[in-house]
Amino acid sequence: MLQSSAIPILKIGDFLLVSIQYDIHDKIAELLQQDILKRISETQAKGVLVDISALETVDSFIARSLADTAAMASILDAELIIVGMSPTVATTLTELGLTMAGVRAAVNLDEGYDLLKASLGQRVVDRRNR
Amino acid sequence: MEVIPIKEESDIVRARVAAKDMAQKMGFGLVDQTRISTAVSELARNVFVYAREGQVHLEVLNNPHNGIRITFIDQGPGIPDIDLAMKDGWSSSGSMGKGLPGAKRLMNRLEVKSEAGKGTTVIIEKWLS
Ligand SMILES: Nc1ncnc2c1ncn2[C@@H]1O[C@H](COP(=O)(O)OP(=O)(O)OP(=O)(O)O)[C@@H](O)[C@H]1O
Numbered sequence: 348m349l350q351s352s353a354i355p356i357l358k359i360g361d362f363l364l365v366s367i368q369y370d371i372h373d374k375i376a377e378l379l380q381q382d383i384l385k386r387i388s389e390t391q392a393k394g395v396l397v398d399i400s401a402l403e404t405v406d407s408f409i410a411r412s413l414a415d416t417a418a419m420a421s422i423l424d425a426e427l428i429i430v431g432m433s434p435t436v437a438t439t440l441t442e443l444g445l446t447m448a449g450v451r452a453a454v455n456l457d458e459g460y461d462l463l464k465a466s467l468g469q470r471v472v473d474r475r476n477r
Numbered sequence: 478m479e480v481i482p483i484k485e486e487s488d489i490v491r492a493r494v495a496a497k498d499m500a501q502k503m504g505f506g507l508v509d510q511t512r513i514s515t516a517v518s519e520l521a522r523n524v525f526v527y528a529r530e531g532q533v534h535l536e537v538l539n540n541p542h543n544g545i546r547i548t549f550i551d552q553g554p555g556i557p558d559i560d561l562a563m564k565d566g567w568s569s570s571g572s573m574g575k576g577l578p579g580a581k582r583l584m585n586r587l588e589v590k591s592e593a594g595k596g597t598t599v600i601i602e603k604w605l606s
């Protein structure tokens with residue numbers, strides 16, 4: 348039994364960075380979900396960037412796994428952003444019938460990082476005004 | 478013809494990569510290559526999830542269409558009601574019910590043959606012309 352996805356999860360300040368560099372199978376996708384959630388609770392990270400720009404095929408399993416991970420991350424008070432989904436993959440997912448509604452996306456890491464910083468800033472402001 | 482056995486999770490990846498490579502060599506554009514590999518991934522997973530094991534056959538089509546044909550064959554439980562299985566959102570396993578109807582949208586042709594207790598064969602085609 349594999350215990351971990353073996354995909355590196357890097358920490359930068361309040362955020363985690365995960366870059367999926369190769370085509371992963373279903374078991375690895377499940378382990379990665381587990382690894383990300385574990386790292387969020389260990390590090391109290393406030394945001395996660397998941398770079399999928401190297402994925403040539405994203406099918407319903409990976410799409411659902413990413414969406415589920417995002418939903419569970421938000422329960423742990425961390426925002427997950429999908430980075431670098433290619434237009435081709437996005438088109439194909441739509442035709443497959445998946446919307447990925449509720450999952451935030453960014454074109455590249457810079458944009459994803461800015462989105463996370465902006466929403467973290469917004470959350471601090473919200474908390475102060477409570 | 479290329480045959481890929483489906484026995485474990487990583488075989489689903491092997492099948493979709495092989496289909497994409499073949500489509501690329503045949504001259505399909507990137508969007509069609511991705512449609513093909515995504516459909517293959519969905520249908521190879523169905524073989525693995527519902528029948529435990531089976532085979533994926535990849536072949537070149539010449540007549541009347543030029544294109545690629547991929548056949549998924551298993552000796553699993555079969556599909557009792559094919560029309561129901563083709564409905565968007567219908568799943569016997571609590572999943573999303575996107576695989577069969579989604580693959581049909583991504584391809585030019587999708588045909589399901591199945592006999593309860595005997596197994597299932599799904600044929601898909603994408604045409605270049
Ligand atoms: N090879 C197969 N053998 C037996 N039953 C199958 C097979 N493929 C599909 N089915 C049946 O058809 C239903 C619909 O399949 P489909 O791939 O559309 O959805 P799903 O697998 O339930 O969900 P998803 O693919 O979205 O995760 C399945 O729930 C299953 O009952």
Ligand SMILES: [Mg+2]
Nearest residue numbers: 519523576577
């Ligand atoms: Mg399916």
